Each structure stands twice: as C-alpha cells, then as structure tokens.
Amino acid sequence: MSNTRAEAAYRRSAAAFRNPMLGLLHGRYAPFVVASLSLVFTADRPTVAVSDAHAEVAGIIDELRTEGYDDGERRIPSGTAREICRYWVKVGWLVPQLEDDAEVYRLSAQAVGALEVAGRAGGGRSRVSQSRVRTLLDSVDRLSVDADDDPGARIARLRAERDALDAEIARLEGGGGVEPVNEQQLLEEAEHVIHLARELPADFSRVAESIKQMQRDVVGDLRRDVRPTGDVLHEYLQRGQHVMHATPEGRAFAGALHLIGEPEYIDRLSGRLFDLTSKPFARLLDAGQRADLRAIARRVELGVDEVLTAQRRASHVITTQVRTHDPIRDRQVDDLLRDVMAGLQTWMQTSRPGDRIDPLRSFPVADVGNLRQSLSDVRPPGAPEPLTGRDVDVDYLDDEDRSWGGPxxxxxxxxxxxxxxxxxxxxxxxxxxxxxxxxxxxxxxxxxxxxxxxxxxxxxxxxxxxxxxxxxxxxxxxxxxxxxxxxxxxx
Structure with missing residues (x-):
C-alpha cells in the first residue's frame, strides 16, 4: 500500500514539475531568466514589442557577460536574444500576440507566478503577523456567514454588528479619541497588502489564458463539427457571447468584476494608496515596497483590461468562425494539410541536408481531348442528319396540339x-x-x-x-x- 501511495505522490510531483512555472524556477538558467523577465516586464509595462524585447535581452546578456557571468555556475544561455526569446515562447514563459497591428510579448501566467515566487523567496521569509491572522479569521467568518442559510442567525449577527457600530459612533461623538495603531502593525498590514497585490497579475493572466484556451477549443470543435452551419450557428454564437462564463476562472473573475470593475472604484483605490504612502509609518517601507504599494491600482486596472481584451477577442474570433463555417471546405483543407504533412514525412526519410524542393508555381492543366479548344468558332462540328419519315410528317398533330403552337x-x-x-x-x-x-x-x-x-x-x-x-x-x-x-x- 505504501508503494502505491508513494507512486501516486511521485506522479503528482512529476506532473507539477512539468508545469512551466516550476520548469522556469528549476531550469539551468533560472537566475538569468528571472532577472531578464523582471527587467523587461514591469507593472506599468505588461507588454513589450518583440523587437524591443530582443534588443533589451541582448543588452542584458552583454552586460552580464562583461561582468563575467558566463562561466562556472553563473551561466548565461548561448545563442542570440531572438533565439532565447523564441525558446521562452516555446516553453510557455512568453506569449506572443498582436496589439495595434504589431507583434508583442507578454508574460504567461506561469511566468508571472514564477517571478512572484522568486520575489518572495528573495525578499525574506514570510512572517506570521496580526494582519495575516486577521485576514484568515475574517475570511472564515465571511465564509461562515455566506454559507449559513438560517434567517434568524443572520438577523442576530447583523444586529450585533449594528450595535457594535452604534456604540463606537456614540463613543466618538462623546469626545472619545481614535486609538492610534502601532507603526509596526501598520507596517505588517502594508506588507500583507503588497503580498496579496503581487499575486494579482498571475491571477489575471490565468483568467485571460483560460479564455484564450476556451476560444481555441471552441474553434477546434467547430472545425470538427460536421453538422450544417444552421444547426451549429446558434450554439456557438451563444458560447461566443457568454465567453466569460465558459471557464471556472472566467466565472470567478466575473464575480470579482462587480467589486473592481467600476472606474470610480479604481480612482478611489488609487487615492487611498497615495494617502497611505504619505502616512508616517510609510517611512518604514523601502523604496521598492512603496513603489509596489502605489502600483496596486495600476496592476488592477491593467489586469482587468487584459481579461476584457481577451474576452472581446475570443468573442470576435468565435463569431467570425461561426459565420464563415463551411464543414465541407474545412474538411477539404484538413485533408490537404494532412496530405502535405504525410508527403513531407515521406520526403524527410530519404532527403539529405541541403536538399531543395522546387515550388509549385502553377497548377497543371487538364488535357481533355474531346472538348473544343477554342470558343471563337461557334459552328457545330458537323451538320445534323436530315429529317426523314415521321420526322417531317405533321399530320399526326391533332387540333388541340396545333392550338398551342406559334402565331x-x-x-x-x-x-x-x-x-x-x-x-x-x-x-x-x-x-x-x-x-x-x-x-x-x-x-x-x-x-x-x-x-x-x-x-x-x-x-x-x-x-x-x-x-x-x-x-x-x-x-x-x-x-x-x-x-x-x-x-x-x-x-
């Protein structure tokens, strides 16, 4: 039994390490990858033009090699910056996409998660603080309230909360002052807020990628659907219009959007964060923490925009595919592509490096011998046979037949x-x-x-x-x- 449990645990662990996030952190050049991605992509710069990314990665490589970071354990990958970035796309750390008719890179959800893990590990160990415990207890209380369907118990809790709020208001109105909070506690709460905010980009990226994966699945299903277009039109258009609710991540985001989707909320959040950085306790934060605190609203805004952009693009792609859906043509294209791949595999078995294939510049013309080669001569190839016998005898027509004749x-x-x-x-x-x-x-x-x-x-x-x-x-x-x-x- 223990061997079975160990084998199952090992398989789960092996599957986890096949995830691109752990592959990035466990790879041979992980320090270089994390450093490069964290420099090229920032909270205010979630997407980078492909040419700019190649140039910046090339600059990072040159700087590190100049400082001697290309020997021993301080390893820098070989190859050009373009080849390195293309490899990162292949393993799922970068995602290429079109933005304003230009190709750009953005971090995948796995890469964002890996950078967050590396940032937490490099920033010191997490501490058990009052803020973390209070967040946990508040979350448990909220879960308990939402799961309780007893009206009487809910009324009792609401009344208790109202009494506590009334008592606090009465105390303040009676001249009572606001009890100051220890600066160390405020620092812990600010660090906890920064910790939570750092996880948002990866969460938003996972939602956007789940929508894009759903889009690819729908388009693939549509191409394999042999039903007439009229039968599949309504079904797939419905899926395109409600693409946000087609994945668990999308449904969770749709619920969160009610809290953060309004521009007024983002403005209010930005104002509160700015006020926090001007408080006395903010001097205890280092420059990076203050920058992270001020960037929270921007991260939320960019994350929401990323997900909504993915939703609009998926809806447009699905709708366009449905409107142009032609099962017969799709099958012909699929058959043609399979024939091409089969021919390429056959050619690869006998070809040698450097062999070339002459491209097909025009389609062959069918040699049909029994069709007229020119349309200029409209005369028949021969005279028709003369009419004989009954063919020229019109006596067989009766008066009714004649009445339907010409003038x-x-x-x-x-x-x-x-x-x-x-x-x-x-x-x-x-x-x-x-x-x-x-x-x-x-x-x-x-x-x-x-x-x-x-x-x-x-x-x-x-x-x-x-x-x-x-x-x-x-x-x-x-x-x-x-x-x-x-x-x-x-x-």
Whole structure:
C-alpha cells in the first residue's frame, strides 16, 4: 500500500514539475531568466514589442557577460536574444500576440507566478503577523456567514454588528479619541497588502489564458463539427457571447468584476494608496515596497483590461468562425494539410541536408481531348442528319396540339387586309377571331407591325388574351399604329 501511495505522490510531483512555472524556477538558467523577465516586464509595462524585447535581452546578456557571468555556475544561455526569446515562447514563459497591428510579448501566467515566487523567496521569509491572522479569521467568518442559510442567525449577527457600530459612533461623538495603531502593525498590514497585490497579475493572466484556451477549443470543435452551419450557428454564437462564463476562472473573475470593475472604484483605490504612502509609518517601507504599494491600482486596472481584451477577442474570433463555417471546405483543407504533412514525412526519410524542393508555381492543366479548344468558332462540328419519315410528317398533330403552337400568321395577315391601309395593334387584336387572340398571336401581330413599319404612341393599350385552355391574361403596352402591308422602297 505504501508503494502505491508513494507512486501516486511521485506522479503528482512529476506532473507539477512539468508545469512551466516550476520548469522556469528549476531550469539551468533560472537566475538569468528571472532577472531578464523582471527587467523587461514591469507593472506599468505588461507588454513589450518583440523587437524591443530582443534588443533589451541582448543588452542584458552583454552586460552580464562583461561582468563575467558566463562561466562556472553563473551561466548565461548561448545563442542570440531572438533565439532565447523564441525558446521562452516555446516553453510557455512568453506569449506572443498582436496589439495595434504589431507583434508583442507578454508574460504567461506561469511566468508571472514564477517571478512572484522568486520575489518572495528573495525578499525574506514570510512572517506570521496580526494582519495575516486577521485576514484568515475574517475570511472564515465571511465564509461562515455566506454559507449559513438560517434567517434568524443572520438577523442576530447583523444586529450585533449594528450595535457594535452604534456604540463606537456614540463613543466618538462623546469626545472619545481614535486609538492610534502601532507603526509596526501598520507596517505588517502594508506588507500583507503588497503580498496579496503581487499575486494579482498571475491571477489575471490565468483568467485571460483560460479564455484564450476556451476560444481555441471552441474553434477546434467547430472545425470538427460536421453538422450544417444552421444547426451549429446558434450554439456557438451563444458560447461566443457568454465567453466569460465558459471557464471556472472566467466565472470567478466575473464575480470579482462587480467589486473592481467600476472606474470610480479604481480612482478611489488609487487615492487611498497615495494617502497611505504619505502616512508616517510609510517611512518604514523601502523604496521598492512603496513603489509596489502605489502600483496596486495600476496592476488592477491593467489586469482587468487584459481579461476584457481577451474576452472581446475570443468573442470576435468565435463569431467570425461561426459565420464563415463551411464543414465541407474545412474538411477539404484538413485533408490537404494532412496530405502535405504525410508527403513531407515521406520526403524527410530519404532527403539529405541541403536538399531543395522546387515550388509549385502553377497548377497543371487538364488535357481533355474531346472538348473544343477554342470558343471563337461557334459552328457545330458537323451538320445534323436530315429529317426523314415521321420526322417531317405533321399530320399526326391533332387540333388541340396545333392550338398551342406559334402565331397564326396566315390568319393574322388575312385579318389585317380587311382593316385598310393602317391599323391599331390593340384594336386589331381585339377584333380578330377567337382562335387568333392567344398571347402568342399578340406577339405575331407585333412582329408583323414591326416588319411593315410601326409608330409608337404615348397612350397605354390594354388587351385581354385567351389561351387554348380557356384561361385569360391581360397585357398592357404603349399604343402601336402600323401599316397593313410592308412599305415598298422608293426608286
């Protein structure tokens, strides 16, 4: 049994040391990494342009090597600053991102936590102080109150608190003075506040990274979702709109945001911190502690902005992915990428260093021999076979079939010959025989009028045509007057 417990404990410990935070602190160049990251990234400078970070890390390396910090146990990693920073990105200590169309670095939550651990270890051991114990007792009391659902007990506690506050107010109004607090106790409380504030950046970074990880998971799930876009649209848009509540860290931050999200609170917090640094006990704080105390409000503001920026970016990415979601296209892209990776792996087995592959500059053209090569010649390749036999015999059509045919030109010509030298198209159509007042016969009359020479008027003519099945349809057109016979050219 003991071996099983030891093995389980060892596995938990091994998993913990695979965390990038412990990897940073336990690494071969941990002092250099901690020193460099703490110099490049500060509370007022949470993100640094990639080129600036490379230049600053290069300057740190040059200074340390000049002082002899590249031999023995005082080790500086080899390689350029760019290679070192890229390695830090690979192991999860730096996070590259786009900010105002420029690539920047920011510390990951694990790196922030590692710097905080290193800072606490280098600043002396923690002390059991009245402030720490009171914070613990207050937290236990608050937990007990929030967990108690007995109305009577809550009313009793509230009344006791009210009585104590009334008694204190009465004492002060009666001339009682404010009992001064020992400066050593104030110093301990200030150190405890600084200790708590140092943990905030890592907490904010963990919330932002959990949101980004959720974003990547959602996009990955969406790409693997083979349902139609209409089925997944509502579901994923809902997840994008409520991205803050999709992770435990996000839900915890949403609750804390009610306390620190208002700009008035940040301003009030900044004012109180400034007042504290002007109190007499503040002289007991060193310069670094006073700077940390003044930077608390700024740290809170930057942390909230980091999380909200991650939320907006995740919502935008998820919404954009949903709107452009095409399962068939995504599968084709995935298949293409898998084919490329498979081909690359096959090529790597037989290639040698320095081998090159000629890029594909254009797609091959299919050689199809039975299609016309040019679109300029619209003539068919050969004349059609002549019609024979029944194909030219129209006697098999009955009267009903004929009634659905084209215009009755002969009947229309004979009808127009009775109307004089000119005719009105609408009147000629209305005066024709019943079997010549179909919609197609109206078009036939218009064709004859155009052929003989017609004149269009401004008035609108409305006629009613009757189909062979008895249904009717009304047509409206500009009035047309035409000759009954084609106009002969003059000599």
């Amino acid at each position: 009755h030109y002969a009947e229309l010509e004979r009808h127009l010959a009775t109307l004089g030298d000119t005719f009105d198209l609408g009147a000629a159509f209305e005066g024709g025989q019943s079997d010549s007042r179909r919609p197609v016969d109206l078009l036939g009359l218009l064709e004859i009028a155009h052929r003989n020479g017609m004149t269009e008027g401004d008035e609108v003519t409305v006629v009613e045509a009757t189909r062979p099945d008895g249904t009717s349809r009304r047509f409206a057109f500009g009035s047309v007057t035409a000759r009954t016979t084609r106009e002969q050219p003059h000599d």
